[in-house]
Amino acid sequence: MTKLIIDRRRFIGTAAATAGALASPAYIGRARAQGGEVNVWTYADFVPESFKEQFEADTGIKVNIRLVDDQGKQFNLLAAEQPNPTADIVTVAGHRFLQFIDSELLAPLDTGRLSNWGTINPVYSESDWSTINGNKWGAPILSGMEVLAYNSEMVPDEDTRSWEPFFSDKYAKQTAYVIQDMLSIVMLMQGNDGNMVEYMGDPDRAAEVVAQARDFLIEKKPLVRKYYDGGAEVQQMFVNQDITMACAWNGPIAALMADGFPVSMTIPKEGSYGFVYTYNVANNAPNADNAYTFLDAILASPEIGAAMTSASGFISTFKGAEQHLTEAEKAATSFTDEELAGMRFFRAEANDLKYSLVDPAVEAIKAA
Structure with missing residues (x-):
């Protein structure tokens, strides 16, 4: 195309x-x-x-x-x-x-x-x-929430129902995400608590959960095109067709959708955070x-x-x-009940524990 x-x-x-x-x-x-x-x-x-x-x-x-x-x-x-x-x-x-x-x-x-x-x-x-x-x-x-955003003309719907295709060879060098955001989602994919509230009394288990997600993203690092920093950057990558999929906040993607760009977004079956x-x-x-x-x-x-x-x-x-x-804006800020069922809100109780582990994990992924 x-x-x-x-x-x-x-x-x-x-x-x-x-x-x-x-x-x-x-x-x-x-x-x-x-x-x-x-x-x-x-x-x-x-x-x-x-x-x-x-x-x-x-x-x-x-x-x-x-x-x-x-x-x-x-x-x-x-x-x-x-x-x-x-x-x-x-x-x-x-x-x-x-x-x-x-x-x-x-x-x-x-x-x-x-x-x-x-x-x-x-x-x-x-x-x-x-x-x-x-x-x-x-x-x-x-x-807002973290969504799977995708070029609706280049990615079939069946590849957006789960986070797994995002990390497949099929989309090698066509994806982008913020590492810290993706770490929480990978924890969900692996059946763990990305908020880490569940592990507040068990720091060893918390470290194990973060290490598991960190190692997964290090393994998949050759497939990602870019770790980006802000909404404007991911918008521009979609506009330039540098990427076909991204983990992104819904706001920048909804703005593209409302202006008629061929992008869409969903919350895959494994869930996401809002x-x-x-x-x-x-x-x-x-x-x-x-x-x-x-x-x-x-x-x-x-x-x-x-x-x-x-x-x-x-x-x-x-x-x-x-x-x-407008109707376009409504469409860009709406999700089905099925999609919303997988959304969890970020919680603050375990932030000290979470970020003491997540921040070093982010640096380890960048350095790998």
Whole structure:
């Protein structure tokens, strides 16, 4: 098949235009003008540009966005700035809460200051992972999962029902993944607990499980085309047809699907892991009042949630957001009951144990 000749800038522009069309002044309403600034550390496309512009116009608060691309890096940056961080709002995945909370990097969230808290689907806002030590610590905004992404014109459906074809000679040098993400999935494939909660009282078994997954990925290393770092990179590899399959977060893949690229995604029968992104107020935030004004505004309506989904490809946590998506966007953010049955949420209880073993395993795989 001939390579697709597609202008990446055209894709980005289309996505941005869609988000802009969804966000209108009516969504924010009459916010109290107060001035100053708010510093937000977040991922690309998590703050719709049209929302940012309207928020600044309505409130006089300047929104300074610092892009992050990794939970570990964000943790290290925030920890290095204590006790006087520059961040007011950070973006933490629910399964990383404990690490940030134990290090006193987050302030408990005062939901009483958020008149629009009810916009969030209680499946996310009231779930067991969202309350720790009796407090809420973040406003759930987007959910995602690790998926098997594939070029729908080059990979038959029967090769996407399991993770096994992904590691076969048939797709040698046509695959890509983030090693840390794939380690958790390989543990699942091998019948083990990728969250490692099951092994909290048995560190020897935990080490054995990680070593087994590590050795599998070292054995399969000759088959992978690239270990990539971010969503934009895996998107570009699909656009260039450098790869036909990838383990990826659903957001970047959904964005490609919504723009008409011949890619699709699924959760194979062995399962996968999901998570929820949250907006959090940093401990000792320099502009805490403005942070709450920002949070309440972004929670103001399902249209804003839809704009966030349109731009990022991740699934909105806002009630009714799907009603404001195009049919293509709905298709790109939907999974069957059978697929969802195999999804597990990342959990935080065993993170210290998990990452003490997984991080060295990642380095061993790279060095092999």
